[in-house]
Structure formats: structure tokens, C-alpha cells
Amino acid sequence: MTTPLLPALRAEARGAAHPTGIPCVCGGATLADRPDGTVVRHGDTVAKAHAPDTDRADLDRRLAVAALPALAGVLLPPLRPTATAVQDRLVTFWPHGTPVDPDHPEHAPWEAAAGLLARLHTTPGHRLPPGLPPMRGPEKAARALARLDASAPGHPAAAPVRRAWRSLPPWARGEVPYEHAHALCHGDLHLGQLVRHPADSGTWLLIDVDDLGIGDPAWDLARPAAWFACGLLSSDEWTRFLTAYQRAGGAKELSVDDPWPALDVPARALTVQTAALAVAKATEAGRPLDDVEEAVVDACARMAFVPPDLGNGHAK
Incomplete structure (x- = not known):
């Protein structure tokens, strides 16, 4: 559905692509249109165009990280160093890259993603701009629960999701700062956050700096860990991912031998986040849950009574 923002955003994109104003036949496309x-x-x-409540100073700091020479080959660099105001939204500009093909999951670049995360997590703190905000992973999880409560309060699947949420420690729910945050983290790692640049022929790079910040490296590995625990990612793919992460020099506590003491809570939080969004979106669309969505809700039901201090208790 066309929104008032779209025409202005398309004009900004065209102007950024052709600053001299020369007519073109490039064509355009809407890649996403969400609140x-x-x-x-x-x-x-x-x-x-970023979310309406985006903080300009935080976004500009995150853009500065993406432009760092030390992170060349890890994060897609922006085309402009700061955000631009368009209507009531902050807008950033980026080179186009080729995303992961969702129709061919067997070609998912798990090893490449792991290597990029390892490089991100080991970025020296003195290379980062001052005042870099915390990673927003727990905050996004809390927003998913708020959306569930707003859209599907009476859905049968909402109860086990809420119980699983209450079983998490306060830091994983975004209620208190995480005392052990120490590394540069992406904050929202999934396969949709990878593109090849230059398009088609380039190497894989991480995109989307909205949640970038200082945090716990385990959070960036938590979504594939959750998929593995729910049976949605094979043991072979999970092992390849972890092995590649360690070979690239990733956090030592996330070892192939026993990563779950570090991963357990973040993986459960990402499972709850995924389930909450699944139930909310299904309710908003007036459709039943699909098999994958049922799997993450079932995982919430299994883990709802797992105490937060059981480090190696995961949902599989």
C-alpha cells in the first residue's frame, strides 16, 4: 500500500543516484514498507526511512561504525556519513547489494555470516566512535511481546509465549542493562541481513545498523541457535556455523564443544521474540499459524518452565 512517505523517499533515492539531475531509465522498486x-x-x-522514534545521534554513530576502515569487508558502508530528514523520518543511503535467495536455503552463507560476526565481535574498542549505544536486541524482543499483546491477546498460542517470556532474566527482556556487554554486536542477525556487494559478484557483507551497538556476542549467534534448538536448522549447518565462527577468532565462550552456557538465555529470548511476532502477524492477517510458526510456539511451551540459570538447558 502506498504511504505518503513513499513518493518523497523515491524522489530522495533518485536524487542520490543522480545528483546532477540527468534523466534516467534506471527504474525503482519498493523493497519494504513497514511502520x-x-x-x-x-x-x-x-x-x-528508519522508524519514527529513531534517535539521530545514535543512528549517526552507527553509520560512523559502518564507515570505519577497520570494518571494511564486514559492514556495508553508507553512501552518506549522516542521516537526512525526509518528512518526519530519518533516511540513510546505501549501495545496492544482492540478498540471500530465500528460495534456496541450501545455499545459505552460514560460514560467511559466522566469519563476519567474528570480525565484528573482535573490533577493538578504541576504533569505535565514543558514545556508541547498546545493542538493541533485548529491546526488539520486548517490542515483539508488546505487539503480541496488542494484536493477539486472546490467541491460544499467546499464553505459552508469555510464560516463556516471564522465564527469562530481566536483562534479556530489556528491563535492565546487561552488565557483561563488551563487544560490538549487530543486534539482529538473520540471513536477510546479508548482501553481496558489488551486486552478484561481491563478497557477503552485513547490512542494517539499526540495532548495532555494544552487547553480548552470544546474542548475534542466538537466532541460528534458536533455529537449531527448534529443529529448523540442521545439526550440520549449526556445526558449520559455529566452527567457522571459532576459526575466524570469535568469542571463546561460544566454543563448538559447549556453547550453550553462553547461548541459552539469548537463544530462548530470540525464540520468544520469533514466536510473538509469528502469532501477532498471523492474527493481523487473519490466518492460522504455519508449520514453522507452530514449531517456535511449541518451543516456547517446552521452555516456559526452564529456570533462567540453567545454562545448558535449551529447547531441542
């Missing part, structure tokens, strides 16, 4: 992010493409330029 928390609208993304359009014009030729090789992508413009993203």
Missing part, C-alpha cells in the same frame, strides 16, 4: 522501516531502490542506490 518501522521503509526501503526503496533506484538503480544502484537504496534509501531507507
